[in-house]
Amino acid sequence: MQKTKPLTIENRGDILYVDYPEVYDAFASVVKKPTMMEALKKHFDLQDKVVLDIGSGAGDSTFQLSTISKAVIGLEIEDNMRSIALKSMEEMNIQNVSFKKGTALQMELPDQSVDVSVAITLPLFIEDEIRMYVKETIRVTKPGGMVINLGIAPYSYGGDLAEIILGPSKITEEDTEGVVDRILRDEFGFDYFDYEALQTFDSVEHMVSTYGFIFGQQVIDYIRINNRNHVNWTYRVHYLKK
Numbered sequence: 492m493q494k495t496k497p498l499t500i501e502n503r504g505d506i507l508y509v510d511y512p513e514v515y516d517a518f519a520s521v522v523k524k525p526t527m528m529e530a531l532k533k534h535f536d537l538q539d540k541v542v543l544d545i546g547s548g549a550g551d552s553t554f555q556l557s558t559i560s561k562a563v564i565g566l567e568i569e570d571n572m573r574s575i576a577l578k579s580m581e582e583m584n585i586q587n588v589s590f591k592k593g594t595a596l597q598m599e600l601p602d603q604s605v606d607v608s609v610a611i612t613l614p615l616f617i618e619d620e621i622r623m624y625v626k627e628t629i630r631v632t633k634p635g636g637m638v639i640n641l642g643i644a645p646y647s648y649g650g651d652l653a654e655i656i657l658g659p660s661k662i663t664e665e666d667t668e669g670v671v672d673r674i675l676r677d678e679f680g681f682d683y684f685d686y687e688a689l690q691t692f693d694s695v696e697h698m699v700s701t702y703g704f705i706f707g708q709q710v711i712d713y714i715r716i717n718n719r720n721h722v723n724w725t726y727r728v729h730y731l732k733k
């Protein structure tokens with residue numbers, strides 16, 4: 492029996508990528524300004540580089556990276572996400588991308604096999620798992636290459652609607668650092684910069700059915716009451732030259 496799709500999964504990231512990969516894909520496909528590639532291109536030269544995209548999901552980040560590099564390997568743990576990526580790759584006839592099943596924590600890739608490794612919004616929260624991933628991403632990157640981690644800034648969960656999603660008491664202005672910052676910077680020597688991006692949906696209901704579906708009823712009510720169709724994200728990009 493087919494299960495009924497709920498109105499929202501209330502921040503259940505664990506089921507999003509397994510049960511609703513098409514909703515994540517629809518959400519991720521809504522363009523942000525600047526795009527992630529515009530932000531990355533400003534700081535890094537990926538032309539002629541073989542790039543590893545860790546946690547490649549439904550392929551949005553992989554396909555975007557393929558437009559500014561020589562070739563991209565997408566590494567993704569969830570079969571349902573990878574299936575969408577493979578289908579899109581075929582439909583768009585993209586030639587310089589391949590996808591691999593696997594985990595960021597133990598990559599089946601040889602040492603020093605890619606020029607650049609990138610993770611775009613890879614959801615790791617457990618300290619030891621973050622350390623395992625960082626060691627792996629450094630291991631597979633060639634000397635002279637670059638290791639990049641693009642994530643949502645600690646105070647920007649769900650973008651500028653974080654307070655609506657989490658409640659005002661959970662967010663403070665001083666909340667500028669998270670566990671990822673401490674591990675990447677203090678333990679592994681990464682630098683970072685932040686940038687802002689505006690994501691605009693076609694309509695209020697388009698935002699409700701994608702962003703609202705992921706982030707919960709509180710924010711769905713807020714979006715509707717305020718006739719809102721956009722969200723402003725702050726991203727944090729950690730990078731390490733190997």
Ligand SMILES: C[S@@+](CC[C@H](N)C(=O)[O-])C[C@H]1O[C@@H](n2cnc3c(N)ncnc32)[C@H](O)[C@@H]1O
Nearest residue numbers: 508546547548551552568569572594595611612
């Ligand atoms: C927020 S999505 C980002 C997808 C893609 N990078 C993008 O920007 O469109 C995070 C992805 O990371 C995947 N993921 C989570 N943990 C992972 C792990 N340990 N190894 C590989 N992929 C993982 C999830 O299944 C999901 O597809």
